[in-house]
Amino acid sequence: MSIISSFSYLSCCYLYLLGVSALFHLCISNQNHDGVLCMDGERRALLELKHGLVDETDRLASWVGDKSDCCRWEGIACNNSTGHVHHIHLPALNGNCRKDYRNDKEYREAIKQRLRGSLSSSLLHLKQLRHLDLSCNDFGKIQVPEFIASLGNLRVRLVTGKFS
Known part of the structure; x- marks a missing residue:
């Protein structure tokens, strides 16, 4: 695996985790309405x-x-x-x-x-x-x-x- 493909793989994983985290936060804040x-x-x-x-x-x-x-x-x-x-x-x-x-x-x-x-x-x-x-x-x-x-x-x- 080259350095570029491994960097790209790590970037994709990071972006995926960031997206999942953002969706989780959005679901919780919508459910709890400001608290x-x-x-x-x-x-x-x-x-x-x-x-x-x-x-x-x-x-x-x-x-x-x-x-x-x-x-x-x-x-x-x-x-x-x-x-x-x-x-x-x-x-x-x-x-x-x-x-x-x-x-x-x-x-x-x-x-x-x-x-x-x-x-x-x-x-x-x-x-x-x-x-x-x-x-x-x-x-x-x-x-x-x-x-x-x-x-x-x-x-x-x-x-x-x-x-x-």
Whole structure:
């Protein structure tokens, strides 16, 4: 085998490997849309959280499916590299906790916009959760669940609203 043919053979192999690598990268990036899909266990934890909530205005309508990407759900943000949920932002009334209403109809509409129900301990499966905002919702003056303190990475604790 001459030097020229062996160089040509190596060039072809290199170009082939480069092409396969580029196709592999393209397939992965198309599948993951700008990042990693959310983690299965974290998706299940969020669905369990939703199951315990009363959502009259269907704010959590995007929270469906065992195979959907929870990082694209309303109020959820994930780390783009790891896919871990790091932010839950579900304040009622756009975070404006008004107490004065002009009439009964306005008051009833505001009440509908508030999440109610119970907070699931499934939140403990969100190991990378850093921010939890459930402000202005109405959890019926329940005690803030003790497990919230176990969320070690939680930096901002905004679980205000009607807790006792």
